[in-house]
Amino acid sequence: MRNMATYDFMETFRNTNQWLGASALSLASYPLFSMVPNPALQWMAAWGEVTERTFQRMVVKPDWGIRTVTCEDGRDHLVNVETVVDGAFGDLIHFNVSGRKKMPRKVLLVAPMSGHYATLLRSTVVSLLPDCELYVTDWHNARDIAVSEGKFDIEDYTLYLVDFMRHLGPDTHVIAVCQPAPLTLAATAYLAQEDPKAQPRSLTLIGGPIDPDATPTDVTDFGNRVTMGQLEKTMIQRVGFKYKGVGRQVYPGLLQLASFISMNADRHSQAFTDQIGRVAKGEASDHDAHNRFYDEYLSVMDMTAEFYLTTVDRIFKKCEIAKNEFTIKGKHVDIGKITTVAVKTVEGANDDISAPGQCIAALNLCTGLPDSKKASHVEPGAGHYGIFAGKSWRNNIRPLVLDFIHANSGKANATPANKNAAA
Template sequence: MRYMATYDLMESMRNTNQWLGASALSFASYPLFSMVPNPALQWLAAWGEVTERTFQRMVAKPDWGIRTFTCEDGKDHLVNIETVVERPFGNLLHFNVAGREEQPRKVLLVAPMSGHYATLLRSTVKSLIVDNEVYITDWHNARDISVSEGKFDVEDYTLYLVDFMKEMGPDTHVIAVCQPAPLALAATAYLAEEEPDAQPRTLTLIGGPIDPDATPTDVTDFGNRVTMGQLEEMMIQRVGFKYKGVGRMVYPGLLQLASFISMNADRHSEAFQNQIARVMREEASEHDAHNRFYDEYLAVMDMTAEFYLSTVERIFKEREIARNVFTVAGKRVDIGKITNVAVKTVEGANDDISAPGQCVAALDLCTGLPDSMKASHVEPGAGHYGIFAGKSWRNNIRPLVLEFMNANSPAPAKKKPANKNAAAR
């Protein structure tokens, strides 16, 4: 019970700020006040509207918002989001475009479990759905998972990826974005030794910390400075009575959001001040640039304590992936066993979270792969977000990734022409 009060205190603070925003908006929008226009009341109403929305979004899972897709026939086809594999801590989803022929490439997007929902990759999904069958890992909010479901750490995460890859089959192209890159590499190596026929065709690692010490950043420096005891004492709390996961030890999403914002506090403060001014001038809208970004950015989820702590200890501090000594259920996973899965790394030149050098380290670990099946790319001027979303991804990185997939896929079988004389026989 020690940390329940702290967890509920944070939720109470969020709830109070949401209520204050709603109250300010309601008070300043009172119809009688319109008889005597006052800029102070207009500002209060704008502040209330922005504040209420901001704190409300922190506990709401964003919608995918991918409902239709225009195919080559010029018609809009419904996109059905289907659950292929359902598990307690995460599902495998398929974006099935109704009425469209099955696409030749199957792509598994491994979404990060680092505080945000898989919907953070919405634009990535939209760009790939054009000419691919797209699947994605949809990780669940730990506060909504009953304690009876047990633990979930980096080894469990790796085994989830193994199961998802086995479900999709050997013709899969895997793209791991950020946090899951080292574990996706480990899952591929696990399959290479245990079930080689289930390995994917290609593995693309985007901005992931394969070797965090290759190019240190503020994130890796923090992990090295703080002891595991300090980390557990400062960051881990117990889910309160309001949620299904009551009693589960977690790294709260609200706590991580506070860390995110503190890294660029001035930029976020300016963004919200500007948004309040736009609301005052009636220049803001439901889906303007500010709301589109912050509706996603502010929507955070809790991680299980064991996953967060094991990630810091084993991936960052002990560098088990970088040293090729990572184990799953007591068995070492040898990355050198990967011999026929083409591996590509993508990094952003201006990435301040997973700096250039951290991800490309994966290629040196793949000692069983010929150089012809390895590739790397550093995107000039791109930050962490830009390498999987935005202009850099759409214009430069996506075409390179698809080209890499095609180069490492078997040529499609040619259809035999129909025998026009068959009916005459």
């Protein structure tokens, strides 16, 4: 009950600040006040507008916002997001491009479950759509999942990926971004053991902690400093009465957001102060750079407690993937069993979350895979976000990934790779 009260307190704090922002905006915008212009009222309205939007975004799942894509025929085609596999904890969605012939390359993009929605990969999706038949894992907010649906830990997550790969078939190319990289590697190994015919053709791992101890960062050091008991006591709460998942134990998104912001408090504080000034001067817009970034950054989701705790314990503390000791339902998943799936790793030279060395460790684990099916790339000057979004991704990494996919697509897929690389 105490943990539930804490969850509700955080929601109350968020809701109150949203209300204060809306109230300040409404009061300062009262028509009568325009008779006596006052800079203080302009600042108050601007503060209210920014504050209301900030705290309102924290409980909203962003829309993909991808209306059209320009295809090789030079025309804009409508994009429809369709659910092809419906799960209690996550769906497999397909970006269906209307009026376009089916693309030869079928790609599964595995989105992180690390506090943000899959829409964090929006720009990645936009860049891949012209060249691929694209599918994405769309994980659900744990606060909206009833307790009756049961648990969801890293073994369940891995089995979800196995089911998604089986559904898409053996001609699939998988790209895993950040957090899911080690579990996607495990899911591929699981298929190699249990259902070899369902294995994907290639696997690209981008900035994931395959071996967190290879190059320690603040993130991995945190996992080693705290005990599991400390984490469970300080980070885990029960969903409050407002949501469908009432009573479910979770690692709250609001709590993680507070941690994110505290790491760069000065920078975030300055960003919001500057935005208030721009709004007061009439220089801001609904989709300016600040709002585009923070509308996504502030939209957070809860993770199930068991997923968060088993991730820290088994991936970061015990390094089960790095040591090839990962098990599912008591059965060892041997990464060495991967013998036909081409594997590529991508790292950013300036990545301070999953530093260079952590992801490339996957190649050493694939002992049954010939060197001809292994590849790696370290992007100079790129940070964690830059290896799957921004100029580094668009101009350098994306073409390399598409070439890797094409090289491992088999004779049936003869379409040249990268015909839209400059898009």
